[in-house]
Amino acid sequence: MDLSSFPTIFGPPTMDPVPIDWVAVEDWLGLSLPGDYKAVATAYGPLDIGDHIWLHTPCIQKGRFEYSKWLSETHRRCRLASRKASPLDPPPFHPAPGGLLAWGETRRAHVLFWDTSPSDDPDEWRTAIFDQNAASAHMNPWTYLDMPMLAALDTAITSGIEIPRAPSIGPLPATGRRTAFLPDPEPWTPPTPAPRGTSQTRRRAALTQGTGFDALTALIPPPAAPYLGEGSWDDLFDRLGTRLPTGYTSLMTRYGAGVWRGWLRFQTPLRIAGRGLVYHSAESLDIYRSLRSEFPEFHPLRAWPERGGFLPFASSIEGDDLAWLTVGDPDTWPLIVVPRDGDQDPPLQSGLIETLLTWARGNHVTHGLPGLDPLDDPLEFATFTPWDDKSHW
Numbered sequence: 001m002d003l004s005s006f007p008t009i010f011g012p013p014t015m016d017p018v019p020i021d022w023v024a025v026e027d028w029l030g031l032s033l034p035g036d037y038k039a040v041a042t043a044y045g046p047l048d049i050g051d052h053i054w055l056h057t058p059c060i061q062k063g064r065f066e067y068s069k070w071l072s073e074t075h076r077r078c079r080l081a082s083r084k085a086s087p088l089d090p091p092p093f094h095p096a097p098g099g100l101l102a103w104g105e106t107r108r109a110h111v112l113f114w115d116t117s118p119s120d121d122p123d124e125w126r127t128a129i130f131d132q133n134a135a136s137a138h139m140n141p142w143t144y145l146d147m148p149m150l151a152a153l154d155t156a157i158t159s160g161i162e163i164p165r166a167p168s169i170g171p172l173p174a175t176g177r178r179t180a181f182l183p184d185p186e187p188w189t190p191p192t193p194a195p196r197g198t199s200q201t202r203r204r205a206a207l208t209q210g211t212g213f214d215a216l217t218a219l220i221p222p223p224a225a226p227y228l229g230e231g232s233w234d235d236l237f238d239r240l241g242t243r244l245p246t247g248y249t250s251l252m253t254r255y256g257a258g259v260w261r262g263w264l265r266f267q268t269p270l271r272i273a274g275r276g277l278v279y280h281s282a283e284s285l286d287i288y289r290s291l292r293s294e295f296p297e298f299h300p301l302r303a304w305p306e307r308g309g310f311l312p313f314a315s316s317i318e319g320d321d322l323a324w325l326t327v328g329d330p331d332t333w334p335l336i337v338v339p340r341d342g343d344q345d346p347p348l349q350s351g352l353i354e355t356l357l358t359w360a361r362g363n364h365v366t367h368g369l370p371g372l373d374p375l376d377d378p379l380e381f382a383t384f385t386p387w388d389d390k391s392h393w
Helices: 006-010 022-029 035-044 067-085 132-136 149-158 198-206 212-219 233-240 246-255 277-294 352-360
Strands: 047-049 053-055 059-061 100-106 110-115 126-131 142-145 161-163 166-169 176-178 258-260 264-266 310-316 321-325 335-338 384-386
Touching: 006 035, 035 053, 035 149, 047 149, 067 100, 067 126, 067 132, 110 149, 126 132, 126 149, 126 161, 142 161, 149 161, 198 212, 212 246, 212 352, 233 277, 246 352, 258 352, 277 310, 310 335
Parallel strands: none
Antiparallel strands: 047 053, 047 176, 053 100, 100 110, 110 126, 126 142, 161 166, 258 264, 258 384, 264 310, 310 321, 321 335
16 A cells, blocks of 8 residues: 555545644654645545554544644553563653554554664554554563554555464454544644643652641642532531541542542532532442341451441542441551452551551552652652542542
């Protein structure tokens, strides 16, 4: 396949393409992109090829896709999975020199990359394929093809691309249409670099300096208007049947409800109508009691309001609960992670504020609070996203 044959095989574009400022895109990436990719992306926009391959292009659709975020998250996901799957180090990813640069995905958990290492000429970049299923099985997930993007697409359509120990990609029908995943994409503008002012210097210093609440607020500035719900703390204590630790109430008063590091969700504590801390805690406890009655060997904890039972107040996106063991005075309650899957670990050694600070700095704490990859910048992940009264949490 060559550029002139592409519309002959796939037909003309069926929708208006998304305008792309290639100068801005390549300047942001710090490298030039292959001519075949730019030609297809310019004429067609994001494309679904053979009802199986998504060709992603620089664009944005609110709530679904943003080019820079997709690149960053895709590269990181494949790097982490590759590190776990093989005794060898994962390959470098852009922006590392000669790193892999993603351009598409398939419906069978493959990610398609350019291998930028062989040449400074982007038209000579070969195709690399990441297989998530192989990585999950702890096998080498990488397949390298000695062909550029357009030739790889041609092979996928005509004969199929062989993947070791997995079904091939194709042969595929010669169809090309706007992906239903992105029906209304808009032009993309490269993100503005974060300012390097006093606040960023202070946050960077807080990755290693300071303790307690002062260090946490320096690392992750609280929102201007924290949302806690429409009730009062006394009302919450009455509904739960207990006072809660002062460290928790101080933290919530300063930050409100929201999600830490895009992972740990603190439910809305003072919500009266709808879902909030009381609702989600009761739901988690009911589920745990049900599982404990059936599998007591895997669920050794008591559940609030049983004496010394655990009382959950936050949850991970994978369903782990962060909870207190209600032993003695609330201000001395130990923290514990109640895993959705896996064995129950003992209580944590530090309190809520120090646990959050240690974890936000990128240090692994326990199951349910994952650490970072060695190549991650901890400051990039030290985040808090507040919620408002529209949240279900």
